[in-house]
Amino acid sequence: xxxxxxxxxxxxxxxxxxxxxxxxxxxxxxxxxxxxxxxxxxxxxxxxxxxxxxxxxxxxxxxxxxxxxxxxxxxxxxxxxxxxxxxxxxxxxxxxxxxxxxxxxxxxxx
Amino acid sequence: xxxxxxxxxxxxxxxxxxxxxxxxxxxxxxxxxxxxxxxxxxxxxxxxxxxxxxxxxxxxxxxxxxxxxxxxxxxxxxxxxxxxxxxxxxxxxxxxxxxxxxxxxxxxxxxxxxxxxxxxxxxxxxxxxxxxxxxxxxxxxxxxxxxxxxxxxxxxxxxxxxxxxxxxxxxxxxxxxxxxxxxxxxxxxxxxxxxxxxxxxxxxxxxxxxxxxxxxxxxxxxxxxxxxxxxxxxxxxxxxxxxxxxxxxxxxxxxxxxxxxxxxxxxxxxxxxxxxxxxxxxxxxxxxxxxxxxxxxxxxxxxxxxxxxxxxxxxxxxxxxxxxxxxxxxxxxxxxxxxxxxxxxxxxxxxxxxxxxxxxxxxxxxxxxxxxxxxxxxxxxxxxxxxxxxxxxxxxxxxxxxxxxxxxxxxxxxxxxxxxxxxxxxxxxxxxxxxxxxxxxxxxxxx
Numbered sequence: 206x207x208x209x210x211x212x213x214x215x216x217x218x219x220x221x222x223x224x225x226x227x228x229x230x231x232x233x234x235x236x237x238x239x240x241x242x243x244x245x246x247x248x249x250x251x252x253x254x255x256x257x258x259x260x261x262x263x264x265x266x267x268x269x270x271x272x273x274x275x276x277x278x279x280x281x282x283x284x285x286x287x288x289x290x291x292x293x294x295x296x297x298x299x300x301x302x303x304x305x306x307x308x309x310x311x312x313x314x315x
Numbered sequence: 316x317x318x319x320x321x322x323x324x325x326x327x328x329x330x331x332x333x334x335x336x337x338x339x340x341x342x343x344x345x346x347x348x349x350x351x352x353x354x355x356x357x358x359x360x361x362x363x364x365x366x367x368x369x370x371x372x373x374x375x376x377x378x379x380x381x382x383x384x385x386x387x388x389x390x391x392x393x394x395x396x397x398x399x400x401x402x403x404x405x406x407x408x409x410x411x412x413x414x415x416x417x418x419x420x421x422x423x424x425x426x427x428x429x430x431x432x433x434x435x436x437x438x439x440x441x442x443x444x445x446x447x448x449x450x451x452x453x454x455x456x457x458x459x460x461x462x463x464x465x466x467x468x469x470x471x472x473x474x475x476x477x478x479x480x481x482x483x484x485x486x487x488x489x490x491x492x493x494x495x496x497x498x499x500x501x502x503x504x505x506x507x508x509x510x511x512x513x514x515x516x517x518x519x520x521x522x523x524x525x526x527x528x529x530x531x532x533x534x535x536x537x538x539x540x541x542x543x544x545x546x547x548x549x550x551x552x553x554x555x556x557x558x559x560x561x562x563x564x565x566x567x568x569x570x571x572x573x574x575x576x577x578x579x580x581x582x583x584x585x586x587x588x589x590x591x592x593x594x595x596x597x598x599x600x601x602x603x604x605x606x607x608x609x610x611x612x613x614x615x616x617x618x619x620x621x622x623x624x625x626x627x628x629x630x631x632x633x634x635x636x637x638x639x640x641x642x643x644x645x646x647x648x649x650x651x652x653x654x655x656x657x658x659x660x661x662x663x664x665x666x667x668x669x670x671x672x673x674x675x676x677x678x679x680x681x682x683x684x685x686x687x688x689x690x691x692x693x694x695x696x697x698x699x700x701x702x703x704x705x706x707x708x709x710x711x712x713x714x715x716x717x718x719x720x721x722x723x724x725x726x727x728x729x730x731x732x733x734x735x736x737x738x739x740x741x742x743x744x745x746x747x748x749x750x751x752x753x754x755x756x757x758x759x760x761x762x
Contacts, residue, residue, distance in 0.1 A: 247549055248608065
């Protein structure tokens, strides 16, 4: 499984790149977080608020082992803007997978 | 509004008395003739009355609602709605009488017109023109919408922490002992401030300073919101705040140009000034922000808009258009400085800057009115007998000082009474949870 946090406006580009290399599904959620990019300040009539968490998109993609590296590369090349806050990618092992409709398991379920 | 308020006798009675007068002495003076009600004036003033209601519902409600956190949105909308309802009933029960009941005390109008006693389809109220009158019902309705918006303005001072019952009790006491008497003092022909010849065309003292001081006192006595200065209390919807501010501007034409009471050139001057002072104030606030912070914000432009509207309120009938531009810009700068710098130094929590915008803007506007009505500056002239700027400004300052003291004292007393009856604040955990759920049992947004 690949978990990635990316800039929200990059989502469509990343989805296209992943479907081209054969990824057939992914989970997407809107999240907030911080890393090297550390938020910003908002000012309302002189009242300053530090907004420490920045909106990001979290992708979760489960693929067969041989597709993992191409997925990481595709995300890294498309989500990149060369500016702070481009995000992070994590790769994890998945123990088991089941397709709900058919009961197929593991690679067949993906 | 009204350098008037000497309500004429009911047209019916006047007509009856005029006829025999003519029969007996042919040379009866024209002044004896019953005042004429013009259909054009009636149509305009009914429109203006509706516009002023629109300022409160939904204008002010949305302007304020957008500025609070989403968990308190409904509490603000509900307080505005309930205050409107309470003020309307109170107005016809005794408010109108206390303000314009015909009593000759400089402080209040008596109870002669309580429950609208003596008001009929035939009774009239005077305008600025001799011999031209409005149906009294229309004058009552127009003035009623002013009694609605003034207490609604105050809730911005204690928003996000006040107990609902406390709001209602406070409004009843404050309207009774501050709004009705001050309206009488400023606008009734027997009123104290009226007779000093202070100019307050549409309610700079009666509405804005009156409400601004009450909000300041209420903000201090209620105490700061939990987490003030630490938690993020950013407005939950600048979109609704802009929508509400723009509705206020539209409604304000009823407020200012309607205060002319007739569909005449005087009303069109008030209309022009209500455009221009506001435009200048928006530009001033945004320019200051852009220069000092590098970015011009929507909240800044909306705040400038309201500051300009407040500023021109007392002056709109007596200032020239160029004077209006100056007054709007200067007041905007004054309010900006107050809400961004002075307030934070003083450390009180006036949640939505009612005092900073309406109080400070009202004071600058009221005093500026005394300067800009000068014919040399394009104004329509001084009202004071001495006929000098110094005397006019002095009359303006005296009106401001009396209003500040009156509203301040009444507000302190009213809040002490309400505190002992109901308590002012909700419990801390209710405040954290939000007033929408804990006071009203519903949520503004179920997305």
